[in-house]
Amino acid sequence: MAKTVELDRFDHALLREMQIDNQTPARVLAERVGLSQSAVLRRLRRLRAEQVIMADVSIVSPETLGVPVTVHVLVSIERGSRTYGEFSRKLQARPEVRQASYVTGGADFVVHLQVESMAAYAAFAREVFHDDPNVSEYHTYVAMREVVGPASKR
Numbered sequence: 001m002a003k004t005v006e007l008d009r010f011d012h013a014l015l016r017e018m019q020i021d022n023q024t025p026a027r028v029l030a031e032r033v034g035l036s037q038s039a040v041l042r043r044l045r046r047l048r049a050e051q052v053i054m055a056d057v058s059i060v061s062p063e064t065l066g067v068p069v070t071v072h073v074l075v076s077i078e079r080g081s082r083t084y085g086e087f088s089r090k091l092q093a094r095p096e097v098r099q100a101s102y103v104t105g106g107a108d109f110v111v112h113l114q115v116e117s118m119a120a121y122a123a124f125a126r127e128v129f130h131d132d133p134n135v136s137e138y139h140t141y142v143a144m145r146e147v148v149g150p151a152s153k154r
Contacts, residue, residue: 059150067114070143074107076136083134
């Protein structure tokens with residue numbers, strides 16, 4: 001389990017700004033949160049070192065990559081720790097999978113995919129879900145439009 005890190009109001013303000021745009025210059029961040037530029041840089045180094053900021057990433061438009069269809073799938077699999085590991089590895093090996101979480105509740109996994117078309121999803125579903133005897137059921141949800149997130153800001 002990750003250790004808890006003490007964060008003050010300046011840290012929280014910096015984290016909010018970084019989640020909106022992690023390319024914002026330190027001088028601009030300093031103005032927005034009420035600190036000096038050197039204090040902002042020092043805090044950002046600490047937040048990265050303590051893994052509060054886990055990664056600095058670029059969110060790429062799925063359309064420009066040729067995978068405009070977003071699909072979320074709830075997957076239930078047969079019980080067994082070996083089965084969970086095998087299924088996790090299968091998901092990790094597939095480039096269509098953008099994120100997958102092992103969850104509690106009515107399903108075992110929530111899988112987020114980006115595919116080029118519904119035909120591509122159908123092929124994926126057949127290979128990964130339907131043809132796997134350990135998958136007991138899966139429910140597909142195709143995103144119509146992103147309401148909150150990077151694409152909703154365009």
